[in-house]
Amino acid sequence: MNTETMMPMSLEEIAHAVGGTLVRVPQGVATDRPVATGAVSDSRQATTGTVFVAIKGERVDGHAFLADVAAKGAACALVDHEVDAPLAQIVVSDTVDALGLLAKHNIARRRALGTPFSIVGITGSVGKTTTKDLLAALLGDMGPTVAPIGSFNNEIGLPLTALKVNAGTRFFVAEMGASHIGEIARLTTIAPPDVAVVLKVGCAHLGEFGSVERIAQAKSEIVQGLLPGGVSVLNADDPHVAAMAALAPGAVRWFGVTDAVADVSGTTLTAGDITQDDTGRPRFTLSVTDTASTDDAVTDAAARHETTKTTSVTLGIRGRHNVMNALAASSVALYFGMPLARVAELLAAQNHISAHRMAVSTVSRGDATFTLIDDSFNANPDSMRAGLDGLAAWHAGEDPQPFRIAVLGAMLELGGDEDRLHRDMGRYAVNVGADAVIAVGGVDPHLDELAGALADGARQARGGTDAPSIDWAHTADEADALVMRLAADAHGREPVVLLKGSHASGLSALASRWAPAGV
The missing domain is CATH 3.40.1190.10 (Mur-like, catalytic domain)
Structure with a gap:
């Protein structure tokens, strides 16, 4: 079993590997002795021997947490400017680039x-x-x-x-x-x-x-x-x-x-x-x-x-x-x-893989109990079709058939053809046998428009009939309420719900909210 610690390194070795300048070494700390055994970019994960990589993000600047990681026993920090904190620091021009150089050095040492x-x-x-x-x-x-x-x-x-x-x-x-x-x-x-x-x-x-x-x-x-x-x-x-x-x-x-x-x-x-x-x-x-x-x-x-x-x-x-x-x-x-x-x-x-990927569980809430197929980690046309195929295959040999509810969020980064691709996906959901389609948008107008296109495609495939039911939910709360109502009134059929959408659609958060009762 791997202990998931890197090849032990001294502060001098790290500074040389990343082309940085070592500063603020606390008194009594030997710079030529292996002291670093791991690396993190999240200050909450810092422990004794950690190299903390201070990354300046859109909302949070890791440089603000150097005192915190020092208190947790971190060995040093990779920074793009010197910080007033009781921790050895290696100053580089770009901490993300330095992280890559340190990883490259670690791999080279393992191969050696x-x-x-x-x-x-x-x-x-x-x-x-x-x-x-x-x-x-x-x-x-x-x-x-x-x-x-x-x-x-x-x-x-x-x-x-x-x-x-x-x-x-x-x-x-x-x-x-x-x-x-x-x-x-x-x-x-x-x-x-x-x-x-x-x-x-x-x-x-x-x-x-x-x-x-x-x-x-x-x-x-x-x-x-x-x-x-x-x-x-x-x-x-x-x-x-x-x-x-x-x-x-x-x-x-x-x-x-x-x-x-x-x-x-x-x-x-x-x-x-x-x-x-x-x-x-x-x-x-x-x-x-x-x-x-x-x-x-x-x-x-x-x-x-x-x-x-x-x-x-x-x-x-x-x-x-x-x-x-x-x-x-x-x-x-x-x-x-x-x-x-x-x-x-x-x-x-292998029954379990990374979260929100075709994970099956049972959800019970109020009058509603249903099987959840949580494939909500992310989505593109290929993976959404695959998820819908999985929904269609669920107990396909039974009589009566399950009541299949497709909860679908927007797919992002599809370029100028995104509207047609969403309409196509709505049609596909109806054609593979979904009994209900819920297209989930959000406060972002672009996401909401894409969800609307998905719902329009489903309505086109449905034609002039009343089934399947098709809804355009503008929030996760709306989608939640719709699922509970549909699952509670499934006309004697066992409800099964597919969650599938890009990460920004928030469907994985909806899955977490439901806190499935068991697998």
Whole structure:
């Protein structure tokens, strides 16, 4: 088990690593003795030996908390100006950049030990965090593994996680997100991957990037950032991802569920005969095929030598879309030598992943009792469709059918096509069988307009009938009241509620408010 402390460092070593100036060293503190064992950017998490990274945010300036972290035994602080506090400080021009440099140094020190250590980088428009969770569970069975909590995948979250790597760490699973070109490239300089996983190129952050092609360019930076000879694990079903094979510095392993997998060479993972149980847990046949040829010019599949192994898998988590995430995680685990049967066993055992991702629980409040499918962490068109598919699959074989309530928030950063995409999603909710659609806006006029477009799309799909019921809620309180009324009056059918929307829509807060009674 990893103790989640970084490689111990002295104040002088830290200052040298970040190119900073060491000041205000308290009397009696040795600057050449290892005293720092961890790093945080939240003063509430500071403990003995902490390096506190003072970051100036929109609402809070970390420099105001140096006295607090000093009282908690912090070793030092990274600051952009000297602060009157009883704590050793390392002054740098940019504390976020310094955090990255410190993390890079920590990773370099771990590699210098010469014992087995591997970094797996994961990116994609959807599925990063779930794949990270599954992979951390798989690799954790093979050795001490560090992985981020939740979606700690940006220029602050990734280096803070990298600073949990120490001499005992065997694997570091690094989730890498991007909202602009060059961001993943920067993250790979901090933690250069041995293995790079690319899940999908979708339209998340389309408003920021401007085109799907630009999103693909950003995601491809993880493949280009691989260590020499590093392994790429690519989604064969996504043409934008498959094209990244041309950038790969080493072997390519593939995963997918369509016929596109048959057109590639090397090690491929596929899922066949995919079904779901009544609660949305996928079942499938996992096939691992190694294709080899003595002649690189041979392209006829019949002329190539293939060996295939198969096993049956039942995922412990819900959602048909998670089959792809499981394939990606499995590919990495198999690459590092995990037996196929053990992969299947561990995938079945993973019942809980990061919060607000297809989490199922029971909510009881007043006259209403319903099943909650909480997928409210974030949303884009791909993930919202997947969430609605999960709602549609819930006890689909029963009679009577569940009363399905889709509570949907706005999706952000979709660019100039956002109005149409929201209308399309409203139509999709009706077409997959939602009995009620509640589009949730908010005090932000833009969010409210997008929710209105979603409701309009649902009404268009409904046509001139009265069902399903469609509501446009302008606050979380309105949505709360509507859900309780609909669930209490479900006409003898078991209510099931899906929560899905971008973080700004506040649906995760609504899930927390309901405080589910049990799983």
